[in-house]
């Protein structure tokens with residue numbers, strides 16, 4: 472008997488954005504709020520959560536994995552004077568980010584360039600991955616890159632959906648992996664909690680988490 476079931480195919484083209492407004496609408500979908508409201512409320516809230524943990528200052532280099540237009544990178548640089556290396560799969564995000572962050576301490580590259588830097592010895596002092604790992608169908612490979620980029624025992628701050636949300640030809644699909652389990656298997660988990668409903672819509676709070684991790688010591 473013919474099997475007519477259509478299988479979802481990974482379509483990262485959803486991240487091929489036209490301009491900054493389009494990028495923002497993909498980065499923070501409304502989820503019972505609006506993109507603008509989320510941008511205004513959630514950005515300083517996440518920075519407050521991440522900042523004391525990451526131990527940032529002008530001498531620190533931070534990886535922002537899946538940085539988008541640099542929403543979080545911009546705040547971290549403004550607050551601490553750190554240097555941020557953004558990595559993003561989307562060429563359009565990579566083109567928009569420098570103008571959004573507007574700071575010489577920000578630089579951005581694609582994954583192959585970043586992997587070459589790691590192979591040549593680059594190690595960063597801290598990393599963040601905000602609303603990205605849930606979108607990666609082979610997320611273990613992204614986790615491996617973050618791990619190999621971090622110095623031993625260096626901090627990682629993650630904000631993520633509890634469920635996978637993979638962009639496909641059939642829309643956003645939960646392919647069943649749990650980022651929180653993979654993170655706990657690969658890093659030392661320091662804490663994990665829901666996002667505060669004071670700063671995000673109840674729907675976002677109920678379906679996501681923020682986690683603080685440390686890279687394994689050598």
Ligand SMILES: C[S@@+](CC[C@H](N)C(=O)[O-])C[C@H]1O[C@@H](n2cnc3c(N)ncnc32)[C@H](O)[C@@H]1O
Pocket residue numbers: 486497498499536537538539540541542543558559560561564582600601602603606607613
């Ligand atoms: C929801 S947005 C979040 C952007 C940013 N972290 C923020 O919170 O403002 C997800 C971002 O991850 C990027 N992305 C998706 N899959 C990726 C991958 N496998 N490697 C690197 N970046 C990825 C997308 O292009 C997009 O910019």
